Amino acid sequence: MIAPKIIKRKYPSGFEAEILLRPHFKQHFFGIIIDFGSSDPQKLAGSAHFLEHKLFAKKEGDLSQAFEKLGADVNAFTSFNETMFYCSGVDQMPKLLELLFRLVGEPYFTKQNVANEQPIIQQELAMYQDEPNWAINNALMTEMFGNSNLGIDVAGTAKSIKAINAQSLLAVYRENYLPSKMHFIACGDFSAYQQKNILQIVGKLQKKYFTNDGQVKLDHKQEKGQLRDLTLPSQGQSNVFGVGIRLKNFKKVLASLDLAQILLEIMLESKLSVMSPWFARMKERQLLSNPLQISVNYTRQGNFVTIFGTSSKSEEVIDAIKAEVQHSLKTDDLAFAKRFLALQKKEWLAQNARSLNNLSYLAVETAEESLDGEDSFANFNKLQTMGFEQYVDYCDDLMRGAEICSARLSRKEEDEA
Amino acid sequence: MLNRNVKIQKNQKFTTATIGCFLRLPLTQRNLAITSLLARMQMNASKAYPSIPLQQRALSEAYDMQVEIVPQLFGNALIYSYIINFIEPRVVLDPDYTYAEIITKIREVISVPLLDEDLMNFSKAQILTSYQELIEEPSNYALDRFFKIWYKDQPDYADNFIGSPEMIKDISVGALDKFIDKDLRVQPGLMIGWAHDNQLVTDLLNHEFRSKILEKDFAKQQLSIPAPILETRDEEEQGNLQAQLLLGYGYHQGLKIDGQIIGSVFSQYLAGDQSSKLFTEVREKLGAAYDIEANNYANNCLFLVSAGLDPEKVKPAEQIIKAEIQKIAEGQIDLDLLKKAKKSLLNTRLIGQDQEGWQLAQMLRSNLFTDYDLVDHDQKIKTVTPTMLKRFAQNLFLNESYVLK
Numbered sequence: 096m097i098a099p100k101i102i103k104r105k106y107p108s109g110f111e112a113e114i115l116l117r118p119h120f121k122q123h124f125f126g127i128i129i130d131f132g133s134s135d136p137q138k139l140a141g142s143a144h145f146l147e148h149k150l151f152a153k154k155e156g157d158l159s160q161a162f163e164k165l166g167a168d169v170n171a172f173t174s175f176n177e178t179m180f181y182c183s184g185v186d187q188m189p190k191l192l193e194l195l196f197r198l199v200g201e202p203y204f205t206k207q208n209v210a211n212e213q214p215i216i217q218q219e220l221a222m223y224q225d226e227p228n229w230a231i232n233n234a235l236m237t238e239m240f241g242n243s244n245l246g247i248d249v250a251g252t253a254k255s256i257k258a259i260n261a262q263s264l265l266a267v268y269r270e271n272y273l274p275s276k277m278h279f280i281a282c283g284d285f286s287a288y289q290q291k292n293i294l295q296i297v298g299k300l301q302k303k304y305f306t307n308d309g310q311v312k313l314d315h316k317q318e319k320g321q322l323r324d325l326t327l328p329s330q331g332q333s334n335v336f337g338v339g340i341r342l343k344n345f346k347k348v349l350a351s352l353d354l355a356q357i358l359l360e361i362m363l364e365s366k367l368s369v370m371s372p373w374f375a376r377m378k379e380r381q382l383l384s385n386p387l388q389i390s391v392n393y394t395r396q397g398n399f400v401t402i403f404g405t406s407s408k409s410e411e412v413i414d415a416i417k418a419e420v421q422h423s424l425k426t427d428d429l430a431f432a433k434r435f436l437a438l439q440k441k442e443w444l445a446q447n448a449r450s451l452n453n454l455s456y457l458a459v460e461t462a463e464e465s466l467d468g469e470d471s472f473a474n475f476n477k478l479q480t481m482g483f484e485q486y487v488d489y490c491d492d493l494m495r496g497a498e499i500c501s502a503r504l505s506r507k508e509e510d511e512a
Numbered sequence: 513m514l515n516r517n518v519k520i521q522k523n524q525k526f527t528t529a530t531i532g533c534f535l536r537l538p539l540t541q542r543n544l545a546i547t548s549l550l551a552r553m554q555m556n557a558s559k560a561y562p563s564i565p566l567q568q569r570a571l572s573e574a575y576d577m578q579v580e581i582v583p584q585l586f587g588n589a590l591i592y593s594y595i596i597n598f599i600e601p602r603v604v605l606d607p608d609y610t611y612a613e614i615i616t617k618i619r620e621v622i623s624v625p626l627l628d629e630d631l632m633n634f635s636k637a638q639i640l641t642s643y644q645e646l647i648e649e650p651s652n653y654a655l656d657r658f659f660k661i662w663y664k665d666q667p668d669y670a671d672n673f674i675g676s677p678e679m680i681k682d683i684s685v686g687a688l689d690k691f692i693d694k695d696l697r698v699q700p701g702l703m704i705g706w707a708h709d710n711q712l713v714t715d716l717l718n719h720e721f722r723s724k725i726l727e728k729d730f731a732k733q734q735l736s737i738p739a740p741i742l743e744t745r746d747e748e749e750q751g752n753l754q755a756q757l758l759l760g761y762g763y764h765q766g767l768k769i770d771g772q773i774i775g776s777v778f779s780q781y782l783a784g785d786q787s788s789k790l791f792t793e794v795r796e797k798l799g800a801a802y803d804i805e806a807n808n809y810a811n812n813c814l815f816l817v818s819a820g821l822d823p824e825k826v827k828p829a830e831q832i833i834k835a836e837i838q839k840i841a842e843g844q845i846d847l848d849l850l851k852k853a854k855k856s857l858l859n860t861r862l863i864g865q866d867q868e869g870w871q872l873a874q875m876l877r878s879n880l881f882t883d884y885d886l887v888d889h890d891q892k893i894k895t896v897t898p899t900m901l902k903r904f905a906q907n908l909f910l911n912e913s914y915v916l917k
Contacts, residue, residue: 445576
């Protein structure tokens with residue numbers, strides 16, 4: 096399996112940098128990832144996301160325009176435990192690097208610019224809230240994690256967004272945007288000279304912009320919701336539903352949380368995907384026609400699975416999912432489960448190979464792994480050599496004590512009744 | 513036998529190879545409905561792999577070969593598309609995984625559809641369910657409504673996404689069989705893509721897919737649909753948190769490639785990124801929107817501005833959009849912004865060469881549009897002037913306004 100060449104550097108401040116080489120590609124990708132996200136401790140929910148938006152504001156205006164003047168794209172995202180700022184261009188490397196570090200390292204929050212941002216973020220939230228999926232996902236997260244930051248939307252609530260101000264943003268920034276919590280990544284076709292140049296420039300810039308020497312606070316407090324099965328009022332015709340599995344016993348497998356996540360995803364796909372005997376039964380009973388969307392997530396504040404689908408008989412499907420996930424693979428069709436694992440090993444090889452073709456995706460994934468001390472290529476090798484019995488034992492252990500909840504939309508006849 | 517329309521280029525850098533197989537049909541309401549259903553059926557199963565698990569397993573065994581089958585719309589043409597992406601054999605070094613095996617598998621999956629009642633009914637359930645969920649999203653609902661109004665007198669062009677659900681429900685296995693024989697297999701065909709050993713792949717494709725349709729002219733002279741004259745405004749209420757605003761500007765004549773390039777610069781200038789006019793005015797200053805887009809549907813003679821807005825700010829946002837287009841028509845053009853817009857488009861084209869999807873789309877256009885390759889696109893972008901933008905704006909007439917609240 097091909098692993099791309101990576102050059103790493105750690106600076107005395109704790110700031111880290113890496114360059115991932117992809118020969119023959121024209122795109123140059125640069126990003127800074129911060130080990131702080133929406134579910135991490137913050138007084139007002141949505142602060143991490145608001146910060147991501149507001150860092151683009153500088154004294155002279157929106158810094159995006161400076162990137163665009165150089166012909167580069169710039170963007171950012173906030174997830175549960177990370178925030179990332181990144182840009183893509185084809186040239187002007189030193190200028191792009193300066194802009195990127197300035198973007199992250201020079202907060203400029205005023206009463207006016209914060210007030211201007213509030214309606215924009217409210218509109219972003221409104222855009223998501225109009226989608227039936229959002230209501231289901233939101234319900235599952237609250238049922239699994241209560242009203243903690245993990246339990247509510249990344250953007251916060253309408254109330255918390257309104258309460259955010261310049262002082263509160265600056266406080267969150269100073270507490271969390273610490274050099275030891277940051278990681279730089281460059282990805283593209285860089286010559287030896289360019290690699291050296293990048294590291295030199297990054298060395299200077301991280302010293303210039305990231306002088307915050309605050310203490311890193313670790314908070315892994317996990318809150319719990321009520322884990323109920325909910326029926327939500329529905330305005331439209333959507334039949335979307337969701338199942339949430341709160342993983343009490345999620346932990347590292349062979350020193351890796353990513354590997355644990357991968358094994359669980361394979362196990363759940365083995366049980367519930369379109370190839371499974373279970374899905375064939377659902378199809379036979381006309382309960383399901385489209386595949387389920389399965390996702391395993393781990394965060395500092397809680398670990399969970401979400402399973403989404405659509406069905407006009409969602410109650411029955413939810414019950415069938417619950418029954419299926421609660422027993423070990425050992426009691427299933429073993430021949431199928433073994434074949435499925437063998438196929439998944441091939442699929443993961445393919446996934447690793449494909450990831451090398453999408454520089455932005457590759458860079459973001461690599462940055463996240465570096466932050467968490469993970470190594471996808473090492474995990475790939477561990478997966479390839481893992482036997483079936485070992486895989487089943489790991490999955491059983493990871494699922495031990497799991498708690499399940501669900502959410503579905505009410506149907507017209509239910510409302511009328 | 514060498515087929516004229518089989519063109520596989522050398523893969524210089526990707527770990528995967530891609531083969532696109534395309535059939536060109538006229539766009540009609542019936543063709544869209546029937547190809548949407550057929551596409552789903554073929555993605556599910558085939559004569560060689562007559563069930564979903566069997567076909568999925570076959571693709572998984574080929575290192576997760578990805579097969580996407582979908583009708584694409586280009587003006588008055590429907591392109592029935594098979595897009596196959598697979599890991600290059602040299603990446604895997606499995607002696608049983610060769611180009612010959614791969615191409616044989618592709619032929620098995622795409623050449624002989626399984627026309628089975630159960631499969632058909634199941635596939636219908638799938639696409640109708642997906643469509644129902646898609647339309648629940650206000651932005652999709654609004655777009656669908658917009659085009660239904662735009663083409664209210666031309667139903668062949670009015671459908672989006674999967675086509676008419678009612679037509680899909682009524683399709684029979686017999687109708688599918690007849691369509692494949694009489695309508696699909698006689699249309700011009702094209703096979704394009706890239707692979708590390710492109711010569712070998714070309715030879716294998718020529719061997720496995722011997723067909724007269726690969727000798728026919730794939731390019732079409734006239735693809736554009738003239739804009740209808742509507743001058744209409746419609747509003748609907750759904751009780752959403754966010755309003756959808758769509759302003760459709762028509763233009764009287766189809767655009768040649770030069771005109772389409774000017775249209776792209778116009779789109780970028782108006783709403784391409786954070787620096788653009790509408791982003792600055794509607795999002796940053798008015799605080800009305802999270803997202804605003806401007807797209808030139810050249811084959812539909814339509815320039816469409818769409819935004820998700822605060823419902824209280826629809827009217828002022830609409831006024832701003834109209835005013836900004838009017839300013840361009842009057843020659844009030846921000847030269848710095850124009851320069852940025854052109855640079856951004858040039859860089860997008862450069863970075864596009866790193867993206868498989870973009871590359872395949874360019875190759876398809878190159879073979880579909882007769883004048884696509886006659887023009888140096890990069891050079892044309894560089895030479896777009898304020899006067900050209902002004903003339904583009906002057907040719908627009910506001911034809912349809914649609915608001916969903």
